[in-house]
Amino acid sequence: MASLTLNRLREPSVIPGFGISLGLTLTALALIVLLPVGALVLRAASIGPAEFWSIATDPRVLAALRLSFGAALIASCINAFFGLLLAWVLVRYRFPGRRIIDAAVDLPFALPTAVAGIAMTAVYAPNGIIGSVADALQIKIAFTPVGIVIALVFVGLPFVVRTVQPILAEVEKEIEEAAALLGSSRIRTVLQVILPHVYPAMITGFAMAFARGVGEYGSVIFIAGNIPMVSEIAPLLIVIKLEEFDYGGATVVATVMLAISFILLFLINRVQTWSRRSLGNV
């Protein structure tokens, strides 16, 4: 019966193993992802709207959400700029150490977040390499929201580079030569002829870095200082509520985070389709 219904879903093909491979995938997906996420949604639904609203608008929750989304936004803007610069340098120029730099960009994907967290804290704490210099200038980085932004810049660094790099490599040399022949200055060629091709990829990378930053926990909690209302991120608030056995509170914060993230990603997706269409390519 099951295979009969499955077969109605697909177009006929000689390749075997459709039923078993799709069955295995769906079972794993259901048990690992859908059932647990469903448990969260059900839990959120079982909290009455009035209570949900009062937890979600609690000043401490609002402050944590504002911090998580705000810091992630600033960090992903920084990453969009430097990610583009890095992609440009890696694609366009040949210089000693280029290959090492290229490989190193993925370090944040490979380095465990807790390791990154304690390492950045050691660098930016008042007795650290950069922290001591900043301290002399009366600037505090670690244990403030600035430290959170720095941690999120680290975590989100590879996304924009890796989305922009392949697109930039595909931009044909002819179009910039044409622009130059038509009398465009170099800076104008770059800004108005080359970069518009990579904006959709840049937005994708920005969105991925942003989504990652909003939910990031391990690299942030060491450097953040975790002062309620000041430097307490939303994921940490979930952990704190869980430790207090406040399952309802944790569920509400998690649901609000997920909802805002999905809405933002959906909007970014729309912007991207729109910018692709207005460019006329793909």
Place this chain on the structure above:
Amino acid sequence: MSDLTINADVAPGATGETPLVKAALISTAVLFLAVFLFLPLIVVFLEGFRKGVGVFMESFADPDTLSAVKLTLLVAAIAVSFNAIVGLAASWAIAKHHFKGKNLLLTLIDLPFSISPVISGLVYVLLFGAHGWLGPLLQSQGIQIIFAVPGIVLATILVTFPFVARELIPLMQSQGTSEEEAALSLGASGWQTFMKVTLPNIKWALLYGVLLCNARAMGEFGAVSVVSGHIRGLTNTMPLHIEILYNEYNFVAAFAVATLLASLALVTLVAKSVLERHYAGELNALQRQ
């Protein structure tokens, strides 16, 4: 000839940057990476060896550290094998067949990437925890998932779920089905076709996905932190052990354990770039989203 005249008319910096601009751009990029990437990495090793090699080595004599290393290896082995098998199954179903709802399935497979690790842990607490939906049932059967190894494994599988599938699906889609069809028409069984035709075509991409999946599985912190209960010697993975040591102001030991994970990251990066350099055509690395 006409080319020469044209080139003469165009200013030197018109189709490329002047050497000065180029040098400025390269140095800015390198400086940015030096401050944000290399400095923290170097500090891990400096802090780990701050009190000499002796103290560094002593950190690993602690039985709790050893059990954390063992648990991390065990959890990663289970999670990576599970996700490799499911990833293979998913990419076989999605890339080699046409069916309705494929895009929805792809979105759902990618879903764990857009969920905060802490929420990935939370969902299992809500499901299996003492006050969760299935908590009372599990308790009556004497099964413990949360604050125990099964919860750590489940949370790690969830967080690393998309890695292998994501690497394989685009590659297998671009390879099409003609080779499999040829093998089948020559009388090979489905399993033989998969083992002798498909698998050799995707082996490097599979390894690439497994590599990334493993790095994340061994280093996962947020999700595991929520479900682990932090019981020393029992439910502490390496990243969690680092946190405990760090919070106890045992910085040298914390960074000593961190050097192990940082070395793992470096090995992963080297292996990854070797794969990218030699098997670029057999990976989907550069088309990754």
